[in-house]
Amino acid sequence: MLTIWGRLSSINVRKVVLAAQLLEIPFERLDAGGEFGIVNTPAYLERNPNAMVPLVQDDGFDLWESNVIVRYLCAKHSPGRMYPDDLRQRFDAERWMDWQQTTQNRAGREAFIQLVRTLPERRDAGEIARSMAQTSVLHAMLDEHLSRRAFMAGDALTMADIPIACEMHRWLQLPMEHAPLEHLHRWYRGIAALPAARGVLDIESK
Numbered sequence: 562m563l564t565i566w567g568r569l570s571s572i573n574v575r576k577v578v579l580a581a582q583l584l585e586i587p588f589e590r591l592d593a594g595g596e597f598g599i600v601n602t603p604a605y606l607e608r609n610p611n612a613m614v615p616l617v618q619d620d621g622f623d624l625w626e627s628n629v630i631v632r633y634l635c636a637k638h639s640p641g642r643m644y645p646d647d648l649r650q651r652f653d654a655e656r657w658m659d660w661q662q663t664t665q666n667r668a669g670r671e672a673f674i675q676l677v678r679t680l681p682e683r684r685d686a687g688e689i690a691r692s693m694a695q696t697s698v699l700h701a702m703l704d705e706h707l708s709r710r711a712f713m714a715g716d717a718l719t720m721a722d723i724p725i726a727c728e729m730h731r732w733l734q735l736p737m738e739h740a741p742l743e744h745l746h747r748w749y750r751g752i753a754a755l756p757a758a759r760g761v762l763d764i765e766s767k
């Protein structure tokens with residue numbers, strides 16, 4: 562049985578839950594992090610010295626780093642499909658996963674922190690505008706990319722779609738006007754409509 566530690570209010574935990582559900586892996590999820598604590602207990606720190614979520618345990622194997630967990634689960638449970646066999650297709654997927662963490666998340670995080678986790682009177686309008694401007698460039702790029710393929714790394718769903726779908730889920734809930742990017746929205750709606758997305762892409766992002 563796969564155990565996932567982490568609160569669902571974490572985008573990084575949602576990636577892992579979405580992966581497990583898409584892969585139809587039985588799992589238990591234990592709330593940890595944020596108001597649930599646990600991450601600073603000696604037992605948890607032994608497994609994840611970062612004191613962060615998500616953390617998974619799979620048959621005695623502990624693993625942290627959300628996108629790495631997604632890769633691991635896809636490689637184990639869906640080789641040749643969610644984890645492509647073809648080297649170029651696999652690294653195309655890898656590229657987008659790294660891009661989500663290093664570029665997309667970095668650009669959009671501040672708007673989320675300000676608009677959702679900061680009291681209105683303490684919000685920094687400049688930070689929000691900067692984050693929105695950076696993100697809109699990236700979303701236009703995603704829209705163009707998805708105008709030429711059904712999914713992030715080709716014609717079929719792969720591991721690459723998971724982190725970016727979670728990022729879009731959070732972004733699209735922000736109280737702002739969203740650009741009508743046809744291809745990006747078509748792609749996101751398709752993933753959000755999957756039964757495996759229930760409990761992840763249909764919850765309020767806090």
Ligand SMILES: N[C@@H](CCC(=O)N[C@@H](CS)C(=O)NCC(=O)O)C(=O)O
Binds near residue numbers: 572574613614627
């Ligand atoms: N690079 C790590 C980042 C993990 C991370 O930042 N986790 C946050 C939640 S999104 C966390 O654990 N914060 C402390 C807490 O929840 O107590 C990953 O992708 O797994």
